[in-house]
Amino acid sequence: MDHDLTVNGEQCRVECSDTTPLLWVLRDALGLTGTRFGCGVGSCGACTVWIDGQPTHSCDTPVWSAAGHHVTTVEGLTDAGPHPVQESIIAMQAGQCGYCLSGIVMRSAALVDDARSQGRPLTAPEVREALDGHLCRCGAHNRIVAAVIEASEA
Ligand code: FES
Ligand code: FES
Secondary structure, three states, X not given: OEEEEEEOOEEEEEEOOOOOEHHHHHHHHXXXXXXXXXXXXXXXXXXXXXXXXXXXXXXXXXXXXXXXXEEEOHHHOOOOOOOHXXXXXXXOOOOOOOOOHHHHHHHHHHHHHHHHHOOOXXXXXXXXXXXXXXXXXXXXXXXXXXXXXXXXXX
């Protein structure tokens, strides 16, 4: 069956079953491999993308439910250059292997954008709560939290 999606601002049509996870459509059909597969059951956060601006696990989102919505992946997060979260993560060398980072970037970017629109920096408890569902296998969590706070202050 055909499914019409808008991904990173581009219209696309993919042929697959209704229940195919959005993650596989992004990675296998569209070649957007920045979004990672971790657990496949909504427990690790590695596959997080935005659907209509809301961070969402793509591994347990069937493609039919994304049809007609705007999907944003890490490849399409900004129109021009890195997002402040990405800049902070790089500047503070917050990542290690980077496997978790695209999901964390997508969650954190939404959080930082919201805080900046309110004209206030994020607190550590806020960031820790938001990232609670994101597992970093390298244990870089503390550096990542610091980088997200820094991005909100920029
Ligand atoms: S791969 Fe989706 S939450 Fe782990
Ligand atoms: S940096 Fe390796 S999993 Fe997070």
